[in-house]
Amino acid sequence: MGQFSIFVVSLAALTIPIVMARLKVTTIPTAVAEIIVGIVLGHSALNIVEETTAVNLLSNLGVTLLMFLSGMEINFNLFKRDDTQSKAQVNPAKIAILSYILVTITAVILAVILHFTGLFSDIMLATIIFMTVALGVVIATLKEKEILSRPIGQTILLTAVLGEVIPLLLLTIYASINGGNAGQLWLIILLFVVAIILLNRFKKPYEWFTEISKSTTQLDVRLAFFLIFTLVTVAERVGAENILGAFLAGMVMKLLQPSEATMDKLTSIGYGFFIPVFFIMTGVKLNLKSLFAHPNALMLIPILVLFLILAKLPILLVYGRNFVKRNAVAGTFLIVTTITIVLPTLEVARKLKAITSVQSDAFILAAVIVCIFGPISFNSIFKLTKEDKIKERVTIFGANVVTVPVTQELYDNWYNITMMTNIKDNYNTYKSRLPKLKLVASLDEEQLKAAGAFNCEIFVAGLENDTLNRRLGLLAKSNGVKRVIVIQKKVIESPEIEELRNEGVEIFNAFNAETSVLRSMIESPSIVAILRNTKNGLYEITVRNRKYTGRKLMDLPFINKITVSYILRKKQWLTPHGNTIIEPGDRLIFTAPIEEVTKIRKELGKKN
Numbered sequence: 001m002g003q004f005s006i007f008v009v010s011l012a013a014l015t016i017p018i019v020m021a022r023l024k025v026t027t028i029p030t031a032v033a034e035i036i037v038g039i040v041l042g043h044s045a046l047n048i049v050e051e052t053t054a055v056n057l058l059s060n061l062g063v064t065l066l067m068f069l070s071g072m073e074i075n076f077n078l079f080k081r082d083d084t085q086s087k088a089q090v091n092p093a094k095i096a097i098l099s100y101i102l103v104t105i106t107a108v109i110l111a112v113i114l115h116f117t118g119l120f121s122d123i124m125l126a127t128i129i130f131m132t133v134a135l136g137v138v139i140a141t142l143k144e145k146e147i148l149s150r151p152i153g154q155t156i157l158l159t160a161v162l163g164e165v166i167p168l169l170l171l172t173i174y175a176s177i178n179g180g181n182a183g184q185l186w187l188i189i190l191l192f193v194v195a196i197i198l199l200n201r202f203k204k205p206y207e208w209f210t211e212i213s214k215s216t217t218q219l220d221v222r223l224a225f226f227l228i229f230t231l232v233t234v235a236e237r238v239g240a241e242n243i244l245g246a247f248l249a250g251m252v253m254k255l256l257q258p259s260e261a262t263m264d265k266l267t268s269i270g271y272g273f274f275i276p277v278f279f280i281m282t283g284v285k286l287n288l289k290s291l292f293a294h295p296n297a298l299m300l301i302p303i304l305v306l307f308l309i310l311a312k313l314p315i316l317l318v319y320g321r322n323f324v325k326r327n328a329v330a331g332t333f334l335i336v337t338t339i340t341i342v343l344p345t346l347e348v349a350r351k352l353k354a355i356t357s358v359q360s361d362a363f364i365l366a367a368v369i370v371c372i373f374g375p376i377s378f379n380s381i382f383k384l385t386k387e388d389k390i391k392e393r394v395t396i397f398g399a400n401v402v403t404v405p406v407t408q409e410l411y412d413n414w415y416n417i418t419m420m421t422n423i424k425d426n427y428n429t430y431k432s433r434l435p436k437l438k439l440v441a442s443l444d445e446e447q448l449k450a451a452g453a454f455n456c457e458i459f460v461a462g463l464e465n466d467t468l469n470r471r472l473g474l475l476a477k478s479n480g481v482k483r484v485i486v487i488q489k490k491v492i493e494s495p496e497i498e499e500l501r502n503e504g505v506e507i508f509n510a511f512n513a514e515t516s517v518l519r520s521m522i523e524s525p526s527i528v529a530i531l532r533n534t535k536n537g538l539y540e541i542t543v544r545n546r547k548y549t550g551r552k553l554m555d556l557p558f559i560n561k562i563t564v565s566y567i568l569r570k571k572q573w574l575t576p577h578g579n580t581i582i583e584p585g586d587r588l589i590f591t592a593p594i595e596e597v598t599k600i601r602k603e604l605g606k607k608n
Helices: 002-022 030-041 053-072 094-116 121-131 133-143 151-178 184-211 219-237 241-256 260-285 287-290 295-310 316-321 325-335 342-351 357-381 404-410 424-430 443-450 467-477 495-503 510-523 526-532 594-604
Strands: 393-397 415-421 437-439 458-461 483-487 507-508 538-541 563-569 572-574 585-593
Touching: 002 030, 002 053, 002 260, 002 594, 030 357, 030 437, 030 458, 053 133, 053 219, 053 260, 053 342, 094 151, 094 295, 094 316, 121 151, 121 295, 133 151, 133 325, 133 357, 151 241, 151 325, 151 342, 184 241, 184 507, 219 241, 219 260, 287 295, 287 357, 295 357, 316 325, 393 404, 404 415, 415 424, 424 437, 443 467, 443 526, 443 563, 458 467, 467 483, 467 495, 467 594, 495 507, 538 594, 585 594
Parallel strands: 393 415, 393 458, 415 437, 458 483, 483 507
Antiparallel strands: 538 585, 563 572, 563 585
16 A cells, blocks of 8 residues: 555646646646645545555655755745945835844734634744745745846845745744753754754865766765755754754755755755655545544634734735835735744654644644645736836946947846946037937946945946046956956956956957957858847857756757857856757857747746
8 A cells, every 4th residue: 555655646746737737727836736735635635545655664764855955945044134225226125124024023922812712722833834835836826927036036046035034933933842852952953053064064175076077976965965865854953843953954054055056956956755755644644534523723724824924914014115006915815824934843743742633734724725825816906017027237437438328228128228438528529319318437446336336236346547447347346246247448467457357257359359250250240240130149048947947959949049159168168969968057058049049038038
């Protein structure tokens, strides 16, 4: 019967996403669908899946990998102070922290109310559950809307991160106190010390691992599992919950800055099999027959659903002051989503006998209902604002005959361009042609910050002074700008130029560009024709959409509309062929009609 249970669960894991795709069910998270199918297959209905040792082992690995991948989802750059933001601009970290403080206060109040009504007596456990947010579901929903990198997306994401990290820490404290290990709480610090040591020890070797890794060794995956089992083992030894160890392992792996390919492999292992088994088995273990036989527990479900929603409603007070009202409401409803931490929390509580199986089932069912309600409400309410649709912000410093034409020719649908100058005559000359031209009084760093010069993804230093351009380029890099391009009239190898390159600054030299174009006109006149063609242009896009990775180039649905010239993969140029397999992070250099490029860029560059 054990083998049959594994077969049924595997079959369910395979068919659920297929059926959802066929029926075009996009509003309900896959995890919730898996729990519902588990309910049908388990004790509540057909009872054809048993809780065997083998199935439970797979389920335990599933929850471990779920916590690991949740830790990997955290973007630590969001917690860094952004000095480029003006007072009028949104600060995601500040908004998220304030929002979550209100959630915590409300959760405590609701837990106390639940205690005094006699429906559930454990105040701390109820507080932890009311505080939780399903980070994985939130991230998936934000990715579908393509707003993960926008201010509102970052704010919702950070709130969800807090809603996963803080309850995990509180759960560890709760388990230590209720398990009789309160005196060993200080040992949990040891878990964090081990995580820091592992990070420091593996940061440099990790780069070497990626170079020598082969398809038969997969060292990056082996390292990931080593981190998981090391920190899970340490967590159990010091009296902490093993899911906290797995979560910390994910954070360590994220800080090692794994490639897109590595993250894709780990995600495939987790969500491809083990995590679906955990969600399905969660449904299998639910006993709705027993739940419906207890009127008090049955009455608890609508109250829990209401309290899970009420706990997050104070977020609306903070979001409403910083975002469009409609989207503030949508973001609040998305944060209401909770399932991933609730399940392991209840599992811990059952082991400690702090909660009955009937009460646990009531909490799970309430979480499932809320997990359906949250994403559906978000998807139906949220509307992209003009700011959310902007792909990349570009600051070009210096208004002159070189930079102004470039600014005018950059495609408005892809870039939000701001041009700045510190020369008043140039400002007066070009202000009528450029609606977003700003006059900056000086090149002082504080003045530049106040003007929002570094509040962008791409910064171009285009003054007619090489020294000033180098200074601006280094300032932009030190203020966290992703791409910095510095124009240099005379590129002679020097310590200054070497410093720019070491900082990751890109250097543009007109003389070299003109030489390259002249050589191309002699050697490859068609390339120049492509560059001058106004109907078909030369473009570059980084492949982030996993829907298209692992596929042959010739199998791309729009391959007949584009001509791929080169593929840049891990700093190596590849000559593409029809059988070339696309990998995550590949940068395609291609030509295509301008009217087709927007759709192609959107599709290939979509993160999911």
